[in-house]
Amino acid sequence: MKSFLENRFKLKENNTTIRTEIMAGITTFMTMAYILIVNPSILSATGMDFNALITATALAAAIGTFIMAFYANYPFALAPGMGLNAYFAYVVVLQMGYSWQLALTAIFAEGLIFILLSVFNVREALFNAIPTTLKKAVGVGIGLFIAFIGFQNAGIIVSNDATLVGLGNLRSIAAILTIVGIVITVVLLVRKVRGAILWGILATYLIGLICQLTGIYVVNPELGMYSLIPSGIISTPPSLSPILFKFDFSNIFSIQFLMVIFTFLFVDLFDTLGTLIGVSTKAGFLNEKGELPKIKQALMADAVATTAGAVLGTSTTTTYVESASGVADGGRTGLTAFTTGVLFLLALIFSPVISVIPSFATAPALVIVGLFMMEHVVDIDFNDYTEALPAFMTIFMMPLAYSISDGLAFGGISYVVVKLLTGKRKDIHPVMYFVALLFVLYFLI
Template sequence: MTQAKSQLQNNSFLEKVFRLSENNTNAKTEVIAGFTTFMTMAYILAVNPGMLAAAGMDQGAVFTATVLAAVVGTLAMAFLANYPFALAPGMGLNAYFVYTVCLTMGYSWQIALGAVFVEGVIFIILTFLNVREAIFNAFPQTLKHAVGAGIGLFITFIGFQNAGIVSGDAATLVTLGDVTNVVTFLAILGTLITGILVVKRVKGSILIGILITYVLGIIAELVGWYVPNPEAGLYSLIPSTLFSAPPSIAPIAFKLDLSQVFSLSFFVVVFAFLFVDLFDTLGTLIGVSSQAGMLDKEGKLPNVKQALLADAIGTTAGALFGTSTTTTYVESASGVAEGGRTGLTAFVTAIFFVIALFFSPIFLAVPSFATAPALIIVGFMMMQSVGKIDFTEASEGIPAFLALIAMPLAYSIAEGIVFGTVSYVVINAITGKAKKVHPVMYVLAIIFVLKFIIEKVG
């Protein structure tokens, strides 16, 4: 009797906070949905630390920062918007952070964190001023789809590099790597396994694919095929323990650098973060909300302002903790498919991220060749937006093509956005279609051209 009474009180509390009956759901369904969402996006805990470590950041600290950013952002979504969406440092955005801002443009990771922080603050301000829709509507749909597809190509290229599937070549710049190498072979095998799991619609397929590839690597080490060689970047795949206290975030927390905040190059970096985050978040919110039947009669999401605020809070907090832009995950659709309809789903997902803090030895022991399949398959998923681009209309298709192809070839998400924006404005303005170009696009095109001129003169 006491247990039943306690359960009734707990359900009453959950009902009051998350309005379960109003959203035609119950606590059991929401818990299952929350766990499902965690399983489908937990791969970020293995991928993000390894990627940001390439920029010189402490890998263990990044793991903890990734978890904390996910927890803060997801809890904000749960309690501010009461939506079943989870957040974590975004794929593509972390690649831009490392491979463009740090390794190509030469900024330190501290300055890159400063750009993420500024982007988060701007996002918060835009949310309160209700101008996010205006910015969203300023960009043509073709460029929005092209950016998503281009990022997919970019992170797939990074996955190929991490796996050794492609390598540098003096004559052709890029060539096929040694596919018989144990690391490359395992990465290719892992990609095929992950692809099969995705085709079979196995929940958590990307995380499972990472773990299977990792286990195959351990077996290869035990039989002597994979030989640890720290000097060559090959470390033992067998963790010394399964559980431990969370790694300290002291090496990266609150280390952001705002000294370049007034430079034009810094503006372009911040804009690229903001652009991708804004459209990725809105696209995810609209898509997943539509799947869940949460949109109103006009096709709008009732609490979109609170949802965007949660995203901005996650990004700002994540920058302070020491990680790249935090965004709403499309993998939240897996929890929605399980019946998740309220913030309780997000709350449960956040709880599982907290639990994951104590399993850092496992996540940190996962090598780059085991996470490469995740990059490749996620890249495939992001490339699907290319099907929404109307290539038969050249004034739309050419800028979209230039945007998506420039990202992997120029090794920069930002340059892809620049190519797409400038070409869209120039082509349409000269061919008599200037009226369809939003004024904001003209302003940005001028700023981007000035950037190139200043960099050239400098």
């Protein structure tokens, strides 16, 4: 088995070990396991069966991640995307009035289109056209975005009517445990403990469990303070039958429906490109030209996962930015992704255990990963404003707009405009004109 894994995932070639890869895969899973509950919660607002959605979410994540592991040999994990699931439920179904079956049909069509775009290297061309400066900026912006999500999950940053966001209650037990978790993780990193991020998650959870047993952590579901003690060990996976293959092909040629497909396509396309750029930059996968080897395989995994997810009954499945946590923990090959995929399958059986891992335990990991991804900010030439402004817009807008694609859009448009107006059109890859136009159309429509 050891030799099979070594040869299949080229571990020596990537300067990694089985232990490191498995630990990294567990770390990735721990930081994105929340999707098993959050995705069904969002999509069930459309009338879809909540329990069936749990199974669909886990299977879609496992299928996409396995394809990424074996076809692309990258440590990237996939799952139904946040933001895209909200658009599916609250806009397409509840606001526009389409049935969830028709919305699933749009996701299915999107996946097929993505497969074609991947076969004909269109998505690869878009990836390679994005300038190196923006690729560096995407990594930094994603780092801030991930850290922002971590602080939100911990209640350290909260919504505020006056200033939109503000500081939360630092005396709350969740905030305190998150800060303790950050300190523990940093100490482990400094001491070069393997799997430091994963151990930080587990240590924070165990401290929280002790706090609950001693009465310091008080269970209050209304405040998001759920019990940290598992209600059991195993459970039977819910049936997929209420949502499996539930397509509706009526009205698929209407202008409004085509616009729905375009929106799904656009957001997923540039979210995925942004995620691949950011995480690949951190992992050191990009070559001297800023290109990602085996980008076609990685994008194909994403496209097939979206199509399979629609068949199973869930919204767009995409590459997850939380993959950066596994990369930061040493993951460099598909064995990391394979481990994450296996854990998604096991989660269907051991969901009572998985569901008690609180957000304050995974928040420190997100903050630390955000810190790691800031390192490439020093590679951006801030003395050249035609490079600095697009990079700044990308970095600044990702956390504030709460969107990787929106941040990349602001950066892409400003890059083309500034370069043109300053007479540096030679710096612009021809495909970037098309990309900038797509960004403009997206914002206008």
